[in-house]
Amino acid sequence: MAELVDFARFNGDMNAFPVINLFGYEQLAKEHLSQMAFDYYTSGAWDEVTLRDNLAAFTRVKLRPKMLVDVSKIDLTTKVLGASLQLPILIAPMAFQCLAHSDGELATALAAASAGVGIVLSTLATKSLEEVARVTNGWQWFQLYIHKDQGLTRALVERAYKAGYKAICLTVDAPVLGKRERDQHNEFTLPPGLHPANLTNISGLDIPQTKGESGLLSYFAQQINPAVTWKDLEWLQSLSPLPLVVKGILRADDAIRAVEYGAQAIIVSNHGGRQLDGAIASLDALPEIIAAVEGKAEVLLDGGIRRGTDIVKALAFGAKAVLIGRPVLWGLAVGGQTGVSHIISLLEDELKVAMTLSGCPTLQDIDSSLISQLPKNF
Numbered sequence: 001m002a003e004l005v006d007f008a009r010f011n012g013d014m015n016a017f018p019v020i021n022l023f024g025y026e027q028l029a030k031e032h033l034s035q036m037a038f039d040y041y042t043s044g045a046w047d048e049v050t051l052r053d054n055l056a057a058f059t060r061v062k063l064r065p066k067m068l069v070d071v072s073k074i075d076l077t078t079k080v081l082g083a084s085l086q087l088p089i090l091i092a093p094m095a096f097q098c099l100a101h102s103d104g105e106l107a108t109a110l111a112a113a114s115a116g117v118g119i120v121l122s123t124l125a126t127k128s129l130e131e132v133a134r135v136t137n138g139w140q141w142f143q144l145y146i147h148k149d150q151g152l153t154r155a156l157v158e159r160a161y162k163a164g165y166k167a168i169c170l171t172v173d174a175p176v177l178g179k180r181e182r183d184q185h186n187e188f189t190l191p192p193g194l195h196p197a198n199l200t201n202i203s204g205l206d207i208p209q210t211k212g213e214s215g216l217l218s219y220f221a222q223q224i225n226p227a228v229t230w231k232d233l234e235w236l237q238s239l240s241p242l243p244l245v246v247k248g249i250l251r252a253d254d255a256i257r258a259v260e261y262g263a264q265a266i267i268v269s270n271h272g273g274r275q276l277d278g279a280i281a282s283l284d285a286l287p288e289i290i291a292a293v294e295g296k297a298e299v300l301l302d303g304g305i306r307r308g309t310d311i312v313k314a315l316a317f318g319a320k321a322v323l324i325g326r327p328v329l330w331g332l333a334v335g336g337q338t339g340v341s342h343i344i345s346l347l348e349d350e351l352k353v354a355m356t357l358s359g360c361p362t363l364q365d366i367d368s369s370l371i372s373q374l375p376k377n378f
Helices: 022-029 035-042 049-060 104-115 129-135 150-163 181-186 215-223 232-237 252-260 282-293 308-317 326-358
Strands: 078-080 083-085 089-091 118-121 140-144 168-171 244-249 263-268 298-302 322-324
Touching (some): 035 326, 049 308, 089 104, 089 326, 104 118, 104 129, 129 150, 244 252, 252 263, 252 282, 282 308, 308 322, 308 326, 322 326
Parallel strands (some): 089 322, 118 140, 263 298, 298 322
């Protein structure tokens, strides 16, 4: 059960109010982050239309709860790619978490392991994939960007397999980096002492200081391969026996191709509104993708989850689980591992209440009948 946490012990303010939801964490995180770090975490591309619409999409969907159902016991457990989770939640891949807290990805991984949820580690993590693997409960995926240097990409996959990661999660919506104007204004780069930990032994793979531009955008232009096509998925899968997860799908035809090229799971995502501004909200794209894959791959949703009811809505449309992004960073900034654990606990409590009031004692009871108005193609 989530408890009210008095963050006075973290910030020295004895008059601080307890944080009772994820939105409160975002407000408090501003006090714990530099302007550059806060803007990097919170910003979207261009006018941030898609960023806002990811959240707004959930408000457009209404629930029709079932009555007089025995909800004396609520079961939140599920399986994703055959692995058991205590909650239908994964921590989304997010770069540079040591900007939020010195323990960075290690604190996030420990919180995830304690709660029995999954974690997807970013290629651009500030703790190495080996370090993170040592503190998890064995439930972790490795998120991959395919670099121009095929040898580097091969090495990352081989390291992930050796370290015990359970899947390779290929991000396909970032052949170049979306224009994030707040990062451009701040000339975003990593502060001294922070580096992409999975790339530290390779010359030229740090985030540059770029006059008038985001250093991360410059990194992508220099290092990430924009020529990757569907056929490259065959090569990627030849590097290890790990299952392939494709992240960044927003169209039914792309979902079908992903399955045809061997993806065992698809993550419906627009990169948190950080790539193509004006792209469809993840939740709005979910139903047609569920219909297109016809159960041939598991489908997860990333983007805009802030409440337990959001999770119910995503699962009602057919998602197997959801990924949580920015709120984890707010919790990390405010309270390290404790803050991340509280974020997860808040969502767990809200999901239990939402399932109870919806008449759904198990996740399997959450179905399309809960949605008041389904899209025409559902």
